[in-house]
Amino acid sequence: MRTVSKEFIVALVGNPNSGKTTLFNNLTGANQHVGNYPGVTVEKKEGGLRVGESRIKLVDLPGTYSLSAHSVEEIITRNFIIQERPDVVVDVVDASNIERNLYLTTQLLELDIPLIIALNMADMAVSRGVTIDHDSLSQLLGVPVVPTVGTKRQGMDSLLESIIETAENGNRLRPAHVRFGREFEAELADLTELIERDSIATDGYKPRWIAIKLLENDAEVAKIISRHGHLKGLVEAVRQSGDRIEALFGEPASTVISDKRYGFISGACSEATKLTSAYRHDISDTIDHLLIHPIFGLPIFAVLMWLMFQLTFTLGEAPAGWIETGVAAISTVLTNLLPEGLLRSLLVDGVVAGVGGVIIFLPNIMFLFLAIAILEDTGYMARAAFVMDRIMHKIGLHGKSFIPMLIGFGCSVPAYMGSRILEDRADRLVTMHVTTFMSCGARLPVYILVCGAFWPSNAGTVVFSIYALGVIVAVTMVKVLRATRFKGMSAPFIMELPPYRVPTLRSLVIHMWERSWMYVRKAGTIILGFSIIMWFLMTFPEKTTYDRDFSTLINEAVAAEKGGRITAEQRDDMVVQYENARAAENMEYSAAGRIGKAVEPVLRPLGFDWRLGVAIIAGFAAKEVVVSTMGNIYGVGDVSEESPSLRHLLSADPAYSKLIAYAFLVFVLLYMPCVAAMAVFLRETRSWKELSFQMSYTLLLAWGMAFAVYQGGRLLGLG
Amino acid sequence: MTLSNTRVGKRYALVGMDGGQALRERICSMGLNSGCTFKIIANSGHGPIGLEVRQTRLGIGRGMADKIRVEEVEDR
Numbered sequence: 001m002r003t004v005s006k007e008f009i010v011a012l013v014g015n016p017n018s019g020k021t022t023l024f025n026n027l028t029g030a031n032q033h034v035g036n037y038p039g040v041t042v043e044k045k046e047g048g049l050r051v052g053e054s055r056i057k058l059v060d061l062p063g064t065y066s067l068s069a070h071s072v073e074e075i076i077t078r079n080f081i082i083q084e085r086p087d088v089v090v091d092v093v094d095a096s097n098i099e100r101n102l103y104l105t106t107q108l109l110e111l112d113i114p115l116i117i118a119l120n121m122a123d124m125a126v127s128r129g130v131t132i133d134h135d136s137l138s139q140l141l142g143v144p145v146v147p148t149v150g151t152k153r154q155g156m157d158s159l160l161e162s163i164i165e166t167a168e169n170g171n172r173l174r175p176a177h178v179r180f181g182r183e184f185e186a187e188l189a190d191l192t193e194l195i196e197r198d199s200i201a202t203d204g205y206k207p208r209w210i211a212i213k214l215l216e217n218d219a220e221v222a223k224i225i226s227r228h229g230h231l232k233g234l235v236e237a238v239r240q241s242g243d244r245i246e247a248l249f250g251e252p253a254s255t256v257i258s259d260k261r262y263g264f265i266s267g268a269c270s271e272a273t274k275l276t277s278a279y280r281h282d283i284s285d286t287i288d289h290l291l292i293h294p295i296f297g298l299p300i301f302a303v304l305m306w307l308m309f310q311l312t313f314t315l316g317e318a319p320a321g322w323i324e325t326g327v328a329a330i331s332t333v334l335t336n337l338l339p340e341g342l343l344r345s346l347l348v349d350g351v352v353a354g355v356g357g358v359i360i361f362l363p364n365i366m367f368l369f370l371a372i373a374i375l376e377d378t379g380y381m382a383r384a385a386f387v388m389d390r391i392m393h394k395i396g397l398h399g400k401s402f403i404p405m406l407i408g409f410g411c412s413v414p415a416y417m418g419s420r421i422l423e424d425r426a427d428r429l430v431t432m433h434v435t436t437f438m439s440c441g442a443r444l445p446v447y448i449l450v451c452g453a454f455w456p457s458n459a460g461t462v463v464f465s466i467y468a469l470g471v472i473v474a475v476t477m478v479k480v481l482r483a484t485r486f487k488g489m490s491a492p493f494i495m496e497l498p499p500y501r502v503p504t505l506r507s508l509v510i511h512m513w514e515r516s517w518m519y520v521r522k523a524g525t526i527i528l529g530f531s532i533i534m535w536f537l538m539t540f541p542e543k544t545t546y547d548r549d550f551s552t553l554i555n556e557a558v559a560a561e562k563g564g565r566i567t568a569e570q571r572d573d574m575v576v577q578y579e580n581a582r583a584a585e586n587m588e589y590s591a592a593g594r595i596g597k598a599v600e601p602v603l604r605p606l607g608f609d610w611r612l613g614v615a616i617i618a619g620f621a622a623k624e625v626v627v628s629t630m631g632n633i634y635g636v637g638d639v640s641e642e643s644p645s646l647r648h649l650l651s652a653d654p655a656y657s658k659l660i661a662y663a664f665l666v667f668v669l670l671y672m673p674c675v676a677a678m679a680v681f682l683r684e685t686r687s688w689k690e691l692s693f694q695m696s697y698t699l700l701l702a703w704g705m706a707f708a709v710y711q712g713g714r715l716l717g718l719g
Numbered sequence: 720m721t722l723s724n725t726r727v728g729k730r731y732a733l734v735g736m737d738g739g740q741a742l743r744e745r746i747c748s749m750g751l752n753s754g755c756t757f758k759i760i761a762n763s764g765h766g767p768i769g770l771e772v773r774q775t776r777l778g779i780g781r782g783m784a785d786k787i788r789v790e791e792v793e794d795r
Contacts, residue, residue: 065745065748065749066744066745066747066748068744068748070741070744070745096774097773097774097775099750099773099774100749100750100772100773100774100775103747103748103750104748128774216744217740251753252740254740254743254744255743255747255753258744258747258748258752259752259753259754262747262752262755284776285760288760288761288769288776289760292760292761292769292778293761294761294763294764294765294766295763382778385778386761386766386767386769386778387766389766389767389778389780390765390766390767393766393780393781393782399767399778399780492742492745492779492780492782492783493767493778493779493780493782493783494745494746494749494777494778494779494780494783495777495778496749496775496776496777496778497769497775497776497777497778498776499776
């Protein structure tokens, strides 16, 4: 009959941690993260698949506990179901936690939509001593119930079969409605009639549903109703109904409604579920006993964090070395292959040095993201938020704020996206405004370079001091922001502590790779582009006549060694010295040098010269670019046996001291996020005002703190 | 008594909630409705309270816990 195969739209809904994302991945093959904290799937994710003749567009809706209008996730989910009218809605229910999960189901039933329940993780329920008769549950709820085990890919075919069947023929059963009792139903019937009479129930909204929502004081629905006029009578009728219900039940209508829903659930569960053995306390109890212990909880958290950073850096060392060797090999090959000139310089000094200097840190970043993925997938992240809430609350943040802040140590981009788990806008904005001080992985190369140059024996301690300073500044700024721009308390803390799970390798790798890929892409696009731009700025305009005749000076040195007046070593030193002086003159003459010179007066009070100015400006593109720019400034991109490392050049440069180096580190730590991060900041906040605030206050703070370090240090006679 | 001054290992029933409708509905949607019973798994007197309700665990901040009225019940 159909010549063109039809595309069905299927929406996945369910509680956070119900295994919804795993099912989505199984069905679409799309690789995504299995979340352990709410909000991970707050983005609308879509995937396509084919089943026989039919095509299915699967939409993964945000995890939500309810369809009230109190959070973004709830509103997104509800609006999608009502307005987009998917052909089938699949409600993923965690069988091991069935009562709480069915609360959302009762609200989906109210919508009278083609609904299927995927009864997920039935194996876990059995291991907890609960068996569920899915046929009986299906009869009670009036919708098909398909048992699935997402982690083992069980039940996928039956689920697809049921989806196609429902999409093509509609629901054969009648979705059960929660009955609220005779008096309440009478009120509902009156309101429903009123809504029908005024034909407000358009756009797919069912009159009974609207009546329930109005009695629940649902602000969103009230708004929709107000667009239809005929308002006064209905609003008044709802108010009177609400008053009568409250007088009768002694509780507001919304409470009566939710109690009845749970009553309905208890009834259904007592018929459809069987306790095969007494509810067994599983391993999560024992682990939780320790991990959220009032005394041991925090030290365990601290040790885990320390371990995480330790592993990140020690495990990352070896592969970073391989990449470094590879990059050096590429630049040697290019140097030998190409004739000396601008093209070779562009490729070797610009592209390879720029991108190579950044990609070296990929292993560290991958290990950090792997560690974060482990924390999330095992379920520990929620416990960490629990343990940290005590401290975070005192600071003026939400316990959950700590999650984006922790991710911030990896990269601000996913951290800003992660701050969506905070429902309250003020909480979210304060968290985002200080997340940038959680020193991201991209800033680490700068610290490693500078500390390696100036504090070779205790670089680790100095790097740690910078990280610690970032945390201190963040805490202080939260206090300041809470006292000024974002007055008031943080939103109440309530969070599910999901059962501990052994993460699957697949999901860990997917999660790690997704985030690392963002870093690689940044290296391949923004950083590559900026490296080329910087190379141009640093090469042109070319200087033709130098203050000193370097070629002659170098020839003289070579001749002096031949005549035996100086040693070969002395000759090499002199040659390098002349070459650097020439490079510096070139740089000073170039466009970049001129820009650096132009900003130098502003940076002078911090002890910075124009070269650091150029590096800082280049760092706007990405913080790692500071390193590659320094490399370009010192002309070490042109790798040869004799060229001393950048570290050596920096520490030997008379323009810098340890004090200036530290002021520079402080500046790099604090100044505004990179372009990529700012783009995400804007996308997440949708506010140019907040973005400009973020940019200006971080710049001012960076300048002020670097000024305090340099001038304070000088007063104390430190340099 | 409120959820804030409960003791670890004891079982309680929720008898009422102060605070706004949003708060009530939020708590309710996560499994805590009036009349339900739950067991306290963490309460150190500072910071959030951990409890187990309907085979799931929740962490609830102290400020919120102050608004949740409970009664001790016999452990099943």
